[in-house]
Amino acid sequence: MDVFVGIDGGGTKTRAMAVTKDGRLLVDLTAEGSNVNRYGWEPTQRSLSDLFGKIRAVLKEDEAVVSVYLGLAGIDREQERQRMNEWVRSQWPDAHVRVGHDALPALVAASGESKGIVLIAGTGSIAFGVNEAGETCRVGGWGYLIGDEGSGYDIGKRALIAIMRSYDGRGPSTLLTKKILTRYGLQDVPDLIPLVYSECYSRERMAELARVVMDAALEGDLVSSLLLADATVHLCELVEVLLRRLKFESRQIPLVVTGGLFHPGSMLTERIRARLEPEVRVVTSKHPPVVGALLLAQQQSGKIAAEEFQQLIRTLEQ
CATH class of the missing domain: 3.30.420.40 (ATPase, nucleotide binding domain)
Incomplete structure (x- = not known):
């Protein structure tokens, strides 16, 4: 067998x-x-x-x-x-x-096709495309130090920066302060420093804060909404570059969105759909x-x- x-x-x-x-x-x-x-x-x-x-x-x-x-x-x-x-x-x-x-299996699993674009956004971010001629191209995915814009790590880091700016009086108040302090069981904003800079604070833990940002945005937090708007721009930019470079013959090519940021009900999925369709057809995979x-x-x-x-x-x- x-x-x-x-x-x-x-x-x-x-x-x-x-x-x-x-x-x-x-x-x-x-x-x-x-x-x-x-x-x-x-x-x-x-x-x-x-x-x-x-x-x-x-x-x-x-x-x-x-x-x-x-x-x-x-x-x-x-x-x-x-x-x-x-x-x-x-x-x-x-x-x-x-x-x-690793992006090609995600594309095939979701669309059943070996042509299209897959946008992965979890701890990091990257886009990968294959056109009708079999030509391939990737954009992004350069790691948390010099890339990964729009990723969970990027959103989480920017959320912490927003909290520190608010604490200093350099930025607006935000629901993120209370939500993230509560998440970590901390009393005051400066208590974040030993946690974030400890060896046990991984990139994955930072990326998990993206879900907190989404929750705060649903509750009307302006800072969180702006963070997600920026992430949407960065992620869509990855796809737009691939569309230009690969010159697909057909419209409505499948755009598979996958990774932790595109969980069921994710507002990022809808924001990307609103920005890129009908140029592409946004697909989530079961x-x-x-x-x-x-x-x-x-x-x-x-x-x-x-x-x-x-x-x-x-x-x-x-």
Whole structure:
């Protein structure tokens, strides 16, 4: 029985699935992130090797992995992709193997198409596009120090800056002060300093404040509304650059929005839709990106029929 492996590796976590040709889910695993720029090559490869071992452990004698697709964050340059491709092929010498950008599985999972744009906004932010000719381009995703505008981290940082400005009398009062102090169990604004500058205060914790900003905006906080307006401009700018560079032949191409900022009911989704449609068709996915990685694995193998993949999708939805 042929087995397909799809892996979605981001900066925070990696998810791997293995399914049989008839759509039977063998394993669904989660591990730490697999961005080589963040974790380094050896730790990333150790983590992936551990996932591969767990997948092999569930295979029966009559089951064999025939295709593996990995969508990995941090693999943007051809040299990096080639290096990772060669290593993964050494782990799966008898399978079709491909390593690509982690945005492509998200696009395929949401739209069922391999052309369009995917906008990822979580802790970081990046946009990736593929046009009808197969040409690709990415914009953003340069990390929290020199990029990631409009991301959860960026919004969270700006929220804390707004609180400090308000405390100093350099900026307007904001509901964010009370909400964020309450969130952290603090009494006064200066108490934020030892927390924010401590080693345990991660980028992910900073990014979580974006949800607080959205809540405050819904309650009418002007500062929060302005922060989200700025984030919308930055995120839409990523997409607009891709539209110019890739010169899509058709209108209403799918724009898949994914990541923590685009949770159900997110006001950012509606703001982006209002700004960019009808140039694009904003799509949210009910399938995680790892499903797109599975679809890409089956496509590159040429060994599974469309109806069999639909059975796979139905299995994963259960």
